[in-house]
Amino acid sequence: MSVLAALRRELGEDRVGSSPGLDGRVFPRSGEELATALRLLAAGEASAIVRGSGSWDALGHPMPRARILLETTGLLGEVEVDAEDGVAHLPAGALVFSLSEHVRKETGGAWELPFDPVSPSSTLGGCLATASPGFCFGHPRDVVLGLEIVLATGERVRCGGRVVKNVTGYDLAKLYLGSLGTLGVIEAAWIRLLPAPEKTGCWWVPAADPSLAVEPARLPSARAAAWLSAGLARELSKPGPGMLLELAGDAAAVAADAEHLVCQNGATASDPTGLGVVRGMRGGDPGGRVRVSARPSQLAESVAGLSRAGAEILAHPARGLFWAFSADEAVFAAAERAGEGFLVEAAPLAIRESRELFGENPELRPLQAAIKAQYDPAGILNPGRFAGRI
Numbered sequence: 001m002s003v004l005a006a007l008r009r010e011l012g013e014d015r016v017g018s019s020p021g022l023d024g025r026v027f028p029r030s031g032e033e034l035a036t037a038l039r040l041l042a043a044g045e046a047s048a049i050v051r052g053s054g055s056w057d058a059l060g061h062p063m064p065r066a067r068i069l070l071e072t073t074g075l076l077g078e079v080e081v082d083a084e085d086g087v088a089h090l091p092a093g094a095l096v097f098s099l100s101e102h103v104r105k106e107t108g109g110a111w112e113l114p115f116d117p118v119s120p121s122s123t124l125g126g127c128l129a130t131a132s133p134g135f136c137f138g139h140p141r142d143v144v145l146g147l148e149i150v151l152a153t154g155e156r157v158r159c160g161g162r163v164v165k166n167v168t169g170y171d172l173a174k175l176y177l178g179s180l181g182t183l184g185v186i187e188a189a190w191i192r193l194l195p196a197p198e199k200t201g202c203w204w205v206p207a208a209d210p211s212l213a214v215e216p217a218r219l220p221s222a223r224a225a226a227w228l229s230a231g232l233a234r235e236l237s238k239p240g241p242g243m244l245l246e247l248a249g250d251a252a253a254v255a256a257d258a259e260h261l262v263c264q265n266g267a268t269a270s271d272p273t274g275l276g277v278v279r280g281m282r283g284g285d286p287g288g289r290v291r292v293s294a295r296p297s298q299l300a301e302s303v304a305g306l307s308r309a310g311a312e313i314l315a316h317p318a319r320g321l322f323w324a325f326s327a328d329e330a331v332f333a334a335a336e337r338a339g340e341g342f343l344v345e346a347a348p349l350a351i352r353e354s355r356e357l358f359g360e361n362p363e364l365r366p367l368q369a370a371i372k373a374q375y376d377p378a379g380i381l382n383p384g385r386f387a388g389r390i
């Protein structure tokens, strides 16, 4: 019996459909159904593209071996918000925007869900599997307490849990964060919520190069910080390079930092909707975009070199991250040499097919391949997508 026929028989006709360019599509609605689907895919050696809302379909290497689309947006199980302890149990298929709204309502505005996704259609599972740091809330790894995972064999496992001190031995949840769905499918997560700030405000800080933005971006109440080269600054109607900075915290701390920004850095108050514009710059398909990690001391030189090569630049100065926008292979190659870590986030298909998108890192490859072989022996989850095309 074909894999699609087996999926229809076990899950029902309405859980299986067609998908252009692939053999078909499966749409599990619960952890049990997801486990059944993966067991059948593994038995039939049918590999799958795991997809939330698909906002990052172009991330990673193309996957010519994939035959089935495995959609996670039906994984909408139990939502539990504990306003006493500031933790929540959330299903992976739900949209982050709706979950954020739900958390705000359930806690009377006292807590926030610490994700700021690039797209209104982003699912929680997609945010965790890509584990890309946001402009406001930092790295997802810092707020994930536990994960419920369905492995490629169909086995359901848990790592971590609802409390902060729950890990003895290896913290396996970290393994799945950022693995782009190549080691298991996330069914649900326990997330640590953050207290909502008493006051927020946005400021524009003129700065000719991103190293000048490091000090203000490290102010105690600085929450979101984005330095923009002149071309990107124009999208916020700003005249030259500079930084959009969000202050958030208790009212006295925000007022003190705002005064410092005005007096020391020549800052002016700015429209907070600019933050949404900046977040959107990292979404969609800009033609080409590469993310580089650099030490703050390397920022000015690296950014100047890439600007000379014609790239527009967005930087998170305090985190030592920047993005070069270009579809030019020469800029990607220069970016790879410019910092200490490298990821092509978007590129024309010819580049995605021909170059290593995650940076050359030969010493890591055997370890990554061994982990993939252990967790997904039949190679059915996003085959070829990750670093080294594993």
Ligand SMILES: Cc1cc2nc3c(=O)[nH]c(=O)nc-3n(C[C@H](O)[C@H](O)[C@H](O)COP(=O)(O)OP(=O)(O)OC[C@H]3O[C@@H](n4cnc5c(N)ncnc54)[C@H](O)[C@@H]3O)c2cc1C
Pocket (backbone or CB within 6 Å): 049, 050, 051, 052, 053, 054, 055, 056, 057, 059, 072, 092, 093, 115, 116, 117, 118, 119, 121, 122, 123, 124, 125, 126, 127, 129, 130, 131, 132, 133, 134, 135, 180, 181, 182, 184, 185, 186, 187, 279, 282, 345, 382
């Ligand atoms: C360049 C970049 C910048 C980003 N910036 C931010 C940011 O500022 N703030 C922030 O919070 N997030 C950020 N993210 C995360 C981003 O918001 C999410 O990656 C994306 O929007 C997830 O939504 P999606 O459902 O469309 O995922 P998809 O595009 O469908 O999937 C993304 C990846 O996750 C895998 N995946 C999806 N669901 C699951 C699941 N349940 N289990 C296992 N794997 C799964 C897919 O296989 C794929 O590899 C960024 C991501 C990238 C790549």
